[in-house]
Amino acid sequence: MFSNLQDKLDRAFKVLKGQGNITEINVAETMKEIRKALLDADVNYKTAKSFTDEVRTKALGQNVLSSVSPGQLLTKIMNDELTELMGGSVTELEITKSPTIILIAGLNGAGKTTFSGKLANFLRENKGKKPLLVAGDVYRPAAIDQLEVLGKQVDVPVYVDRNSEDPIAIAVAGVAHAKQNGNNVVIIDTAGRLAIDEALMTEITAVKQATQPHEILFVVDSMTGQDAVNTAKAFNDRLDFTGVVLTKLDGDTRGGAALSIKSVVNKPIKFIGTGEKMEALDVFHPDRMASRILGMGDVVSLVERAQQQFDEKQAAELQKKIRKNKFDFNDFKSQIGQIKKMGNMKDLMGMIPGVGKAIKDIEIEDDAFKPIEAIIDSMTPYERENPDVIDPKRRLRIAKGSGTNIDEVNKLMKQFGDMRKVMKQMSNPGMMAKMMRNMP
Numbered sequence: 208m209f210s211n212l213q214d215k216l217d218r219a220f221k222v223l224k225g226q227g228n229i230t231e232i233n234v235a236e237t238m239k240e241i242r243k244a245l246l247d248a249d250v251n252y253k254t255a256k257s258f259t260d261e262v263r264t265k266a267l268g269q270n271v272l273s274s275v276s277p278g279q280l281l282t283k284i285m286n287d288e289l290t291e292l293m294g295g296s297v298t299e300l301e302i303t304k305s306p307t308i309i310l311i312a313g314l315n316g317a318g319k320t321t322f323s324g325k326l327a328n329f330l331r332e333n334k335g336k337k338p339l340l341v342a343g344d345v346y347r348p349a350a351i352d353q354l355e356v357l358g359k360q361v362d363v364p365v366y367v368d369r370n371s372e373d374p375i376a377i378a379v380a381g382v383a384h385a386k387q388n389g390n391n392v393v394i395i396d397t398a399g400r401l402a403i404d405e406a407l408m409t410e411i412t413a414v415k416q417a418t419q420p421h422e423i424l425f426v427v428d429s430m431t432g433q434d435a436v437n438t439a440k441a442f443n444d445r446l447d448f449t450g451v452v453l454t455k456l457d458g459d460t461r462g463g464a465a466l467s468i469k470s471v472v473n474k475p476i477k478f479i480g481t482g483e484k485m486e487a488l489d490v491f492h493p494d495r496m497a498s499r500i501l502g503m504g505d506v507v508s509l510v511e512r513a514q515q516q517f518d519e520k521q522a523a524e525l526q527k528k529i530r531k532n533k534f535d536f537n538d539f540k541s542q543i544g545q546i547k548k549m550g551n552m553k554d555l556m557g558m559i560p561g562v563g564k565a566i567k568d569i570e571i572e573d574d575a576f577k578p579i580e581a582i583i584d585s586m587t588p589y590e591r592e593n594p595d596v597i598d599p600k601r602r603l604r605i606a607k608g609s610g611t612n613i614d615e616v617n618k619l620m621k622q623f624g625d626m627r628k629v630m631k632q633m634s635n636p637g638m639m640a641k642m643m644r645n646m647p
């Protein structure tokens with residue numbers, strides 16, 4: 208996602224790297240690069256300009272604390288401003304009414320039908336709702352078939368009337384059907400066009416009038432860049448929608464739509480589509496997206512996953528052991544077990560700041576821990592608790608027992624030793640501050 212923009216922003220930040228202070232001159236140069244990066248990502252010109260002006264003012268107005276470098280400070284300001292640009296915080300769907308009526312609008316191929324299925328799935332699985340899908344795209348019989356297939360897939364009923372060519376009547380009948388059958392959310396998929404035209408706008412406005420939806424979600428393909436923003440504006444002028452759904456963010460999109468839409472139409476992005484599968488839907492978090500764009504990784508999501516595995520008592524004990532330099536192979540193995548429970552290795556590593564970019568083309572095996580676990584299993588309990596006693600003779604025995612070889616055992620012993628050293632240093636607060644200062 209947005210790897211091009213990431214690379215360019217990285218280069219812009221390099222201007223400040225190694226500089227002791229933020230000055231008019233180095234900020235001006237950095238801002239020029241940032242603006243260029245945004246324009247290349249297809250961000251609206253006005254948005255890019257006002258954005259960099261804002262960042263510049265903020266950067267010059269701040270004192271650089273001795274504990275952070277100018278590059279770090281700018282990253283923080285950029286992160287805050289990008290978050291703001293994309294809407295600040297999460298805007299939840301308004302789904303308290305029963306039934307809640309949600310109208311889905313957009314051009315052909317934007318991903319409306321796919322999103323309707325994903326949303327039905329999301330509301331059923333995550334919000335405990337009983338949705339009904341309504342097939343309102345009367346011009347394309349294939350669209351009705353597609354919605355029926357998706358409905359089956361996500362186990363949500365679909366209201367269809369193949370004899371009618373009146374989308375307004377179908378929408379109204381769909382809502383009535385939901386009320387009769389105890390469905391508390393109605394998702395109405397509507398017909399699109401290849402481009403904005405008057406007939407489409409009149410029709411969708413009439414559907415809105417007739418059904419009085421609580422949410423109108425405008426679905427747009429993020430790959431279309433500035434066009435996405437222009438289409439959003441045209442739809443919003445007529446429909447006054449309540450939120451945007453950006454699809455196809457899994458593709459090679461440059462990111463312009465995600466960054467400009469909020470500032471142009473002043474409506475929040477509520478969801479993003481990240482694949483063709485029904486599960487490939489995410490609630491849009493402006494702050495997390497900003498971190499991803501800046502290559503800071505999605506630490507929050509990583510932490511959320513870690514928290515699900517986190518055991519406070521165990522962590523406190525571990526800390527104590529680390530401080531006393533008593534971290535042993537039993538602890539190491541239980542740490543590996545916890546990491547494994549958090550999910551797919553490559554996904555996890557991609558969330559770590561700076562790592563995502565570095566590993567994007569590298570295959571990472573999920574069973575990379577297997578030999579390590581086998582080696583630890585072949586140690587005696589005494590050896591696991593006292594790693595220092597593991598001499599060459601013992602290493603040879605462990606290698607044989609684990610079906611690995613002496614090189615692998617030596618490598619693990621070395622890594623373990625290094626890790627212990629780093630852990631010891633990290634538990635020393637003064638050292639931590641020093642390390643932070645040296646980070647880019």
Ligand code: GDP
Binds near residue numbers: 313
């Ligand atoms: P509609 O005409 O607006 O109803 O669009 P569709 O829902 O039929 O989607 C058009 C195409 O885009 C289909 O091939 C979908 O599988 C695909 N599509 C929709 N959303 C996404 C997404 O988030 N990522 C990817 N990669 N493809 C998507």
